Amino acid sequence: MPESYVPKEAIGHGDGGSAALAIGEAESLERRPGAAPPGGGPPGGEPFGKPRSLWSDAWHDLYRNPVFVVSALVIVFLVIIAIWPQLIATGNPYRADLAKAQQGSQPGHPFGFDTQGRDVYTRVVYGARASITVGVCATTGAALLGSLLGGLAGFFGGWWDTSLSRLADIFFGIPVILGGLVFLSVVISTTVWPVVGFIVLLGWPQVSRIARGSVVTAKQNDYVQAARALGAGNGRMLLRHIAPNAIAPVIVVATIALGTYIALEATLSYLGAGLKPPTVSWGIDISTASTYIRSAPHMLLWPAGALSITVLAFIMLGDAVRDALDPKLR
Known part of the structure; x- marks a missing residue:
């Protein structure tokens, strides 16, 4: 031996x-x-x-979950058409023919036309780009900012933790819709970035509280105390020992929040404070079609249906990920 x-x-x-x-x-x-x-x-x-790790065990449960598989396929399809809408829609979303205004389904135009004679099907397909962009960018920004601030607050504690908690309470006290109407009403940009910035500004406190609680729990484990006793620095403990074991709740919250942010963008656009023309957005089309719901209901049903399916897919994906990553639910 x-x-x-x-x-x-x-x-x-x-x-x-x-x-x-x-x-x-x-x-x-x-x-x-x-x-x-x-x-x-x-x-x-x-x-x-x-034994399998937490991540491999979670993936083993996820690909056997039909809810996860269906929602993931829907999301992949939405991402593909957001990047390459020409794959399934060859028309121009801005092309208008007033002679066909508010007309129903026709050969080559399955969703009919809106008030300006624009093809509703083409606009629904192109509208996925704005919604997916806002949802992904806002979720990424809120998750990174909230994880960074919440993780540092949970790890160091003291005055940093107290200051962050009070700052988060201030943002929690701002009504989201009212804040969006006030903040975005002074913005004249027609791009998605003001909406993304607003959602990140009001979305990071929720992620920061989740990240803080996860870090506080993780840093009390024996392996973190052993690493500290062996002389590991704060950066090494955060990156090597705490972050990999505290990131799972943040991923779950971010996945569910992505669908919520897409719905929030559509709501603000419906109220006229979110995305603005000529940007193609489901919220803008729903706002335009709401006046003609009796005479041309197809103008409202198709973009509203696409929005509902998208939000539902992300929420179902988040629920499946939560069930897979939470050992208490096994």
Whole structure:
């Protein structure tokens, strides 16, 4: 037996996290190349019954979940048509023919025409680009900003934690719709970025609280205390030990929030404070069609249906991810 071999039975169990690290080191030595596994088996082989990680276990549950599969396929389809709408819509969303205003379905125009004679089908397909862009960019910005601020507050605590909590309370007190009407009413840009910035501004406090709670829980674990005792710096503990074990709740909240942000963009656009023409948006088309719901209901039903399916797909995806990443729900 090599001199470096340390049987884990010789290690005491009263040393807390340090003993756990030592046992892990002993087990890694037992599984070194050329050695027989403790439970038997060929030398150099993999140990029998190797446990899966949280992420591999979650993925094992996800691809067996029909809710996740269906919602993921819908989202992939929406992302594809948002990037390349020409794949399924060859028309021009701005082309108008007043002679066909408010007419119903016709050959080559399955969704009919709007008040200006524009093809509703083409506008529904092109409208996915604005909604997906706002949802993805706003969610990414809110998740990164909230995770950074909340993670630092949970790790360092003290005055930083107190200041961030009070700042988050201020933002929580701002009504989202009213704040959007006030903030975006002074913006004259027709791009999606003012809407993205507003959603990030009001969306990061929710993520920061989730991230803070996850970091506070993770930093109390034995492996973090052992890493601190072994001299690991704050950056190494945050990136190597805490962040990988605290990111799961943030991913769940961000996935569900993405659908909510898409609905928020459509609501603000409907009220005239979000995206503005000539941008093609489901919210803008719904706002225009609401006046003609009795005479031309197809103008409202198709963009509203596309919006509902998109929001529902992201919420269902978030629920499936939450069920897979939360051990309490297994």
